[in-house]
Amino acid sequence: MSYRYTINNHVYRFNGLKDLLAKASPHRSGDVLAGVAAATYQELVAAQIALSNVYLKNFLNEAIIPYEFDDVTRLIIDSHDAQAFGMISHLTVGGFRDWLLRDDVDEVVLRHIALGVTPEMAAAVSKLMRNQDLIAVASKCRVITRFRNTIGLKGHFSTRLQPNHPTDDARGITASIIDGLLYGSGDAVIGINPATDSPAVTANLLNLVDELRQRFDIPVQSCVLNHVTTTIGLMENGAPVDLCFQSIGGTELTNKSFGINIKIIEEAYEAALALNRGTIGQNVMYFETGQGSALSANANHGADQQTCEARAYAIARKFNPLLVNTVVGFIGPEYLYDGKQIIRAALEDHFCGKLLGLPMGVDICYTNHAEADQDDMDNLLTLLGIAGCNFIMGIPGSDDIMLNYQSTSFHDALYIRKMLGLKPAPEFEAWLLKHDIIDDKGMLISDSRNRLLKAANL
Amino acid sequence: MSDDLYKQNLWDKLKKFTSARIAIGRTGSSIPVHNSLEFKLAHAHARDAVYSRLDVDKLNSELTRFNLPVLNISSRASYREQYLQRPDLGRRTDDVSNEILQANKGKYDIVIVIADGLSATAINQNMIDFLASVIPMFKAAKMQLAPICLVEQGRVAIGDDIGAALNARLSLILIGERPGLSAADSMGAYITFSPKQGLTDDSRNCVSNIRPQGLPIHMAAEKIFYLIRQAFRKQLSGVQLKDDSDERYFP
Numbered sequence: 001m002s003y004r005y006t007i008n009n010h011v012y013r014f015n016g017l018k019d020l021l022a023k024a025s026p027h028r029s030g031d032v033l034a035g036v037a038a039a040t041y042q043e044l045v046a047a048q049i050a051l052s053n054v055y056l057k058n059f060l061n062e063a064i065i066p067y068e069f070d071d072v073t074r075l076i077i078d079s080h081d082a083q084a085f086g087m088i089s090h091l092t093v094g095g096f097r098d099w100l101l102r103d104d105v106d107e108v109v110l111r112h113i114a115l116g117v118t119p120e121m122a123a124a125v126s127k128l129m130r131n132q133d134l135i136a137v138a139s140k141c142r143v144i145t146r147f148r149n150t151i152g153l154k155g156h157f158s159t160r161l162q163p164n165h166p167t168d169d170a171r172g173i174t175a176s177i178i179d180g181l182l183y184g185s186g187d188a189v190i191g192i193n194p195a196t197d198s199p200a201v202t203a204n205l206l207n208l209v210d211e212l213r214q215r216f217d218i219p220v221q222s223c224v225l226n227h228v229t230t231t232i233g234l235m236e237n238g239a240p241v242d243l244c245f246q247s248i249g250g251t252e253l254t255n256k257s258f259g260i261n262i263k264i265i266e267e268a269y270e271a272a273l274a275l276n277r278g279t280i281g282q283n284v285m286y287f288e289t290g291q292g293s294a295l296s297a298n299a300n301h302g303a304d305q306q307t308c309e310a311r312a313y314a315i316a317r318k319f320n321p322l323l324v325n326t327v328v329g330f331i332g333p334e335y336l337y338d339g340k341q342i343i344r345a346a347l348e349d350h351f352c353g354k355l356l357g358l359p360m361g362v363d364i365c366y367t368n369h370a371e372a373d374q375d376d377m378d379n380l381l382t383l384l385g386i387a388g389c390n391f392i393m394g395i396p397g398s399d400d401i402m403l404n405y406q407s408t409s410f411h412d413a414l415y416i417r418k419m420l421g422l423k424p425a426p427e428f429e430a431w432l433l434k435h436d437i438i439d440d441k442g443m444l445i446s447d448s449r450n451r452l453l454k455a456a457n458l
Numbered sequence: 459m460s461d462d463l464y465k466q467n468l469w470d471k472l473k474k475f476t477s478a479r480i481a482i483g484r485t486g487s488s489i490p491v492h493n494s495l496e497f498k499l500a501h502a503h504a505r506d507a508v509y510s511r512l513d514v515d516k517l518n519s520e521l522t523r524f525n526l527p528v529l530n531i532s533s534r535a536s537y538r539e540q541y542l543q544r545p546d547l548g549r550r551t552d553d554v555s556n557e558i559l560q561a562n563k564g565k566y567d568i569v570i571v572i573a574d575g576l577s578a579t580a581i582n583q584n585m586i587d588f589l590a591s592v593i594p595m596f597k598a599a600k601m602q603l604a605p606i607c608l609v610e611q612g613r614v615a616i617g618d619d620i621g622a623a624l625n626a627r628l629s630l631i632l633i634g635e636r637p638g639l640s641a642a643d644s645m646g647a648y649i650t651f652s653p654k655q656g657l658t659d660d661s662r663n664c665v666s667n668i669r670p671q672g673l674p675i676h677m678a679a680e681k682i683f684y685l686i687r688q689a690f691r692k693q694l695s696g697v698q699l700k701d702d703s704d705e706r707y708f709p
Binding site: 165172173333367395399406411414418444453 | 467468469472473475476477478479480481482484487488489493497498500501504505507508542543544545546576636637638639640
């Protein structure tokens with residue numbers, strides 16, 4: 001179906017929802033690179049006005065990527081909850097934006113409609129929202145998940161401790177883990193990106209973190225971020241796998257380029273559930289995403305990168321993940337050029353994920369060839385703290401020496417917790433208190449004569 | 459408790475195990491000024507490297523020692539901001555360059571392509587020493603060398619256009635790698651057998667992190683020479699061409 005809008009006698013035509021969504025996307029380099037972006041500011045707003053008049057129902061009848069060709073589309077359509085959709089089925093995209101901002105649309109209502117919202121509806125409405133709208137609505141959503149602690153509670157803010165090392169050196173990784181724990185980091189997960197995909201190296205790292213966790217009785221979960229097929233093999237061989245990790249994309253072809261499909265993830269999910277390692281919950285999956293991955297795999301089918309990103313969340317929510325992390329600035333300036341584009345994309349991803357019912361965290365990050373610096377990350381961190389983001393990364397001094405990019409530091413997490421009065425996951429907070437790492441006001445104890453250091457004999 | 463103590467972590471001893479920025483102390487909850495500025499300086503080096511330019515005059519004059527013609531080539535990306543946002547343009551030679559290349563078409567074994575990539579600094583600092591190490595190996599092996607191509611605003615795949623236009627059996631691209639906070643001067647080398655437009659990264663072999671504090675230049679030269687001989691022997695490059703010298707580490 002074709003859409004149109006006229007401004008000053010200029011008729012803008014949009015060839016279907018896919019084209020309309022792309023032209024209505026706030027400007028970013030990746031959509032220009034893909035050749036799908038609006039050519040002028042006026043065309044962009046014409047597309048947004050045309051989009052605001054489209055009924056949400058249309059999204060159930062007009063697939064962005066054909067049902068026959070794409071298993072993500074099939075998942076989206078086949079898992080759509082018509083009953084949950086009932087409350088919003090009469091709305092246009094513009095009407096949906098106004099409805100989401102209403103005071104009587106609260107956490108309970110938003111949870112009720114989550115399964116009635118498709119990724120494309122979420123992407124569409126986000127394109128009509130300003131940054132403050134994305135923050136305001138996301139902050140109303142609560143998505144709470146559990147494994148050995150509770151993540152996503154109101155008033156709490158967690159971190160993934162990311163202790164990477166360029167050669168996976170066990171002592172180097174341990175040093176960064178201890179550093180992070182002593183700064184109160186790691187309640188979302190202690191998650192290591194391995195330098196190789198070697199099962200033997202990964203098994204060593206898993207055992208290392210597991211022993212540390214048991215020795216100090218830390219209520220956290222660990223993960224080595226291997227390819228999911230490597231993790232399946234490790235689980236078969238009895239390695240202590242808490243969470244299964246996988247990067248996912250919003251089209252079947254993107255996932256094919258990652259060497260996965262929905263069936264493989266299903267297999268990993270079942271295997272991780274069967275291990276039954278969670279003490280207070282069984283959210284066993286950890287997914288990462290990021291705008292631009294579909295185009296980078298030449299698998300975007302002419303769709304804009306933010307719509308492709310939102311489609312990846314359909315896969316995530318099928319598997320009740322503990323954590324979903326959009327690694328927003330990692331992909332580089334050909335997809336998100338500068339701080340402004342990175343900040344916008346992060347707020348969109350966080351909003352879309354939360355609206356769809358996902359435990360969203362954000363890797364607030366940039367590479368050295370992007371027009372961004374730590375000031376942009378401070379801005380984004382502050383915005384995401386207000387938006388109720390579940391977790392961010394904690395990396396020694398913001399500098400990942402293995403992946404060669406900059407993210408947020410242990411100190412950054414302390415800053416946002418202090419500014420907004422946020423606490424770590426309650427179980428982890430109790431552990432930090434018990435080990436004299438923080439005091440009852442949540443402040444770090446300055447002389448650090450805590451039991452962890454004493455036991456480590458430093 | 460004195461302020462100084464906040465800034466010193468009691469776990470300083472762990473620093474010897476990693477180059478990660480651990481035990482950097484704190485003031486309040488924040489990073490102390492010394493470490494904050496140290497980080498900014500590392501980022502400044504990386505940013506300056508991204509925007510650095512090939513020192514074309516100096517490189518042209520230094521390249522004369524190899525007694526090979528030098529062709530000055532440009533990609534279709536005309537300035538750095540465009541280069542950063544349009545990798546597709548950095549992969550193609552522009553019209554003027556195409557004419558230069560056509561005029562030099564011949565029958566060569568290897569074309570050496572030198573491109574700024576994401577750090578011209580890496581090329582300005584490492585390239586001449588590297589060529590001084592590797593070109594004698596090519597000559598001793600009686601390999602026929604094409605004119606050296608010096609490319610501004612180039613990406614790795616521009617070696618495909620160049621190799622095909624000059625009619626070279628193999629292209630060796632030396633290119634500045636994306637700067638990290640720890641190193642802004644890393645040079646990468648990519649080997650492509652039978653270069654032609656439309657190849658992807660799985661048809662290349664890469665030797666990375668070439669710099670004095672990384673993979674030393676003479677070791678990189680030997681590794682690359684070995685890979686190139688293997689590529690000619692097996693008539694291919696990429697995932698099917700293993701660096702056997704490394705294989706013993708993965709039994």
